[in-house]
Amino acid sequence: MTGKTHASCGLLIGMYxxxxxxxxxxxLVIISSAVAGSLIPDICHTKSYIGRRIPILSKVISLLFGHRSFTHSLLFMFLxxxxxxxxxxxxxxxxxxxFSIASHIVLDIFTSSGVHLFYPIKVKVRSPISIRTGGMIDSLLFFVFLGSIYFVFFKTNPYIVIIIDL
Structure with a gap:
């Protein structure tokens, strides 16, 4: 999944x-921590949104663990x-x-490469249904999350609509 899909899912979790x-x-802190949690597992990928912002840490983690291993595991969530x-x-x-780290991991289970959910055990977990990163389904999920954010934000906080309409 792309960073924007992960971030929109994290934003939805945070807003809920x-x-x-x-x-x-x-x-603000709840929402920020959710978006951060939805992006942090990709610190292992140097070209990811977060990997480009913290390049030295990203490179070290990538060299030590590889992509979609430790930072995409139950162990990482627990730690x-x-x-x-x-x-x-x-x-x-x-x-x-x-919850947002978990959402990231679940979304990446649907990629063709899957994740090492039980790291350090080298067993990949992946869905039989594969979603191509940056593909049409990935983009569709992004828009579904955005629509859901609209529903959670505006339908559960009607007074905000009044503020925006001013």
Whole structure:
């Protein structure tokens, strides 16, 4: 999947989790952590959106683990949860981040190369249905996520429509 598809899915997760907080600092952090979580697994790919922004770290992780292995695993999700919990990050922010990592992994299971979900065990998990990165289905998913974001944001927060209409 492309970065924009992952980010739009993360944004949808963040907006859904933040919908009860209105326009607030909490909402901003929930949404930001979800988008970050949806992109962070691709730190192992030097040409990804996040890999281009943190090139040295991306190169090191890529050399150590390769693409779609450690950062696309249950182990990575668990260690991320554990680290954020140790840092005493609020649980809702952690949930937002972890759910978005999970969404990234699930979406990449639908690519032809799959993921090493059980890393360090070298077994690839992939769906029998394959979606080409950057292909028509990937683009369709992006627009479905955008439409869903519209629904979550505007239909659950009608007062925001009034603010925008002014």
């Amino acid at each position: 989790l933040a919908k009860d907080y209105g326009i607030s600092f909490e909402s 991320s949860y554990y680290l954020l919990n140790m840092l005493e990050v609020q649980s809702l922010y952690i949930e937002s981040f972890i």
